[in-house]
Structures are given as structure tokens and as C-alpha cells.
Amino acid sequence: MAPLVVENVTKQFRQGDRLVQALNGVSLELCQGQFLAIMGASGSGKSTLLHLMAGLARPDSGRVLINSISIGELSDRELTLFRRRNIGLVFQSFNLIPTLTAEENIGLPLMLEGKNGSTGAAKIGELLESLGLSRRRTHRPDAMSGGEQQRVAIGRALVSDPAVILADEPTGNLDSANSRSVCELLRDLSQIHGKTIVMVTHEPTVAAYAQEVAVLKDGRLIERFATDGMQDGQTLAARYQECVR
Numbered sequence: 001m002a003p004l005v006v007e008n009v010t011k012q013f014r015q016g017d018r019l020v021q022a023l024n025g026v027s028l029e030l031c032q033g034q035f036l037a038i039m040g041a042s043g044s045g046k047s048t049l050l051h052l053m054a055g056l057a058r059p060d061s062g063r064v065l066i067n068s069i070s071i072g073e074l075s076d077r078e079l080t081l082f083r084r085r086n087i088g089l090v091f092q093s094f095n096l097i098p099t100l101t102a103e104e105n106i107g108l109p110l111m112l113e114g115k116n117g118s119t120g121a122a123k124i125g126e127l128l129e130s131l132g133l134s135r136r137r138t139h140r141p142d143a144m145s146g147g148e149q150q151r152v153a154i155g156r157a158l159v160s161d162p163a164v165i166l167a168d169e170p171t172g173n174l175d176s177a178n179s180r181s182v183c184e185l186l187r188d189l190s191q192i193h194g195k196t197i198v199m200v201t202h203e204p205t206v207a208a209y210a211q212e213v214a215v216l217k218d219g220r221l222i223e224r225f226a227t228d229g230m231q232d233g234q235t236l237a238a239r240y241q242e243c244v245r
């Protein structure tokens with residue numbers, strides 16, 4: 001069973017009196033533990049696709065299946081619960097709650113589920129440890145670096161143990177050292193912990209951490225290629241340029 005399947009999705013937006021075709025028949029499938037990077041020019045539909053996968057928006061046609069559940073058929077309330085349990089979301093702008101500490105931000109999804117007992121506390125402790133944040137446990141976001149804040153956001157995405165992680169430019173606000181540590185973390189999550197990950201990025205050096213790259217152009221998926229032997233980013237950049245030329 002593929003944990004994530006996208007079947008021929010389309011999505012239009014109205015901009016004034018103009019209709020924009022943000023996605024125009026995109027299909028893809030990811031097996032468990034696969035790490036896919038989505039690249040494409042600004043406006044090519046990357047975030048729209050990620051939002052559809054997360055059930056944050058509904059496609060005009062086509063379907064998204066997560067663990068064989070067609071998420072477009074869920075009610076808003078069912079979708080909120082489903083998302084909280086099955087999908088970990090990570091955004092460029094960490095989206096942490098400023099008044100909560102690192103451990104409280106990580107534990108937020110458990111609190112919303114009423115699962116913040118001792119098992120929850122142990123899980124949060126484990127995550128803080130594995131994310132290298134044990135000494136930041138009681139720090140609020142404004143007392144942490146960008147990299148630390150993004151690791152907290154990743155902890156929050158992981159705390160419910162979702163099968164699928166969706167990340168929209170997770171390194172977009174990070175310097176190169178922090179960016180590298182977030183990329184290594186995502187790679188380990190797929191390779192060691194079997195998480196299925198989709199990550200949108202503009203940066204070839206970041207995409208090189210994924211196993212595969214899917215290229216979007218004008219709302220269509222025009223190419224999907226493996227990153228084997230492209231670890232430096234330069235070969236990947238050249239391959240990507242070839243696709244979008």
C-alpha cells in the first residue's frame with residue numbers, strides 16, 4: 001500500500017476576472033520511506049500541490065489518498081483529525097506558538113488529542129533528545145535560533161508519529177549550516193524511520209538530500225528523476241535546468 005497517492009489533481013484559482021490553472025492533472029505515488037523533493041519555478045504550483053496533499057485545500061478534480069483514505073471525501077472536522085494523526089506539516093516560517101516553550105510546542109498536537117499524559121511526556125523527551133534540543137526544552141521560540149525553531153517544528157510534526165511528512169521550503173529561512181542539519185534530519189527520518197516525505201524546495205543542494213526530484217512546470221509534473229550520484233547539488237541543478245528549459 002502506497003502511503004501517498006495523488007491522482008490526476010487539478011486546481012484553479014480566480015484572480016480578479018482571470019482564472020489561473022495552478023495544477024493541471026498531476027499524479028504521483030510514493031512508497032513507504034520514500035523522500036521526494038518537488039522543484040519548479042515560482043508559481044509552478046508546488047505549494048498548491050502540497051496543500052492538496054495535506055488536505056488544506058481540496059482539488060477541483062482528482063483525488064489524494066493518504067494510507068488509502070481519499071481525504072477529499074472527509075468532512076472538515078474529519079479532515080482536521082485525520083491530518084493531526086497522519087500528516088506532519090513543516091513550513092518555511094516555523095509557525096510556532098510564541099508563548100509556548102520548545103517542549104510545549106512539540107507537545108501541542110498531543111494536547112489537542114488529550115494525550116498529554118506520561119506516555120506523551122516520554123515521547124516529547126525522546127524527540128527533544130533526538131533533535132538535539134534537550135537543553136532548549138524550556139526555551140520559547142524567540143530564545144532559539146532559526147535552526148532550533150525549525151527542529152522544534154519538525155518535532156511537532158513528528159510527535160503524533162504520522163506516516164507522511166509534508167514540508168514546504170523547510171530550509172527557506174535557514175543559513176547553510178542549519179539548512180544542512182534540517183536536511184540530514186529529514187533524510188534520516190525517511191531512511192532510518194521509514195517516514196514518507198515530500199519536500200518543496202528551490203535549492204538543488206537541499207533537493208540532493210531526497211531520493212528523487214519531481215519537477216513542476218505550469219501546473220504539470222514534467223519529470224521525475226533519481227538523485228543518485230548528485231550529492232553535490234551541481235549535477236542536480238544542471239539536470240533540473242535541462243527539465244525546465
Ligand SMILES: Nc1ncnc2c1ncn2[C@@H]1O[C@H](COP(=O)(O)OP(=O)(O)OP(=O)(O)O)[C@@H](O)[C@H]1O
Binds near residue numbers: 013014015022048
Ligand atoms: N489562494 C490563491 N488565490 C489565487 N491564486 C492563487 C492562490 N494560491 C496560489 N495561486 C496561484 O496559483 C499559482 C501556483 O501558486 P503556488 O503558490 O502553488 O506556486 P509555488 O510553485 O509554490 O510558487 P513559489 O515558489 O513562489 O512559492 C500561482 O499563479 C499563484 O498565483
Ligand SMILES: [Mg+2]
Binds near residue numbers: 046047048
Ligand atoms: Mg510556494
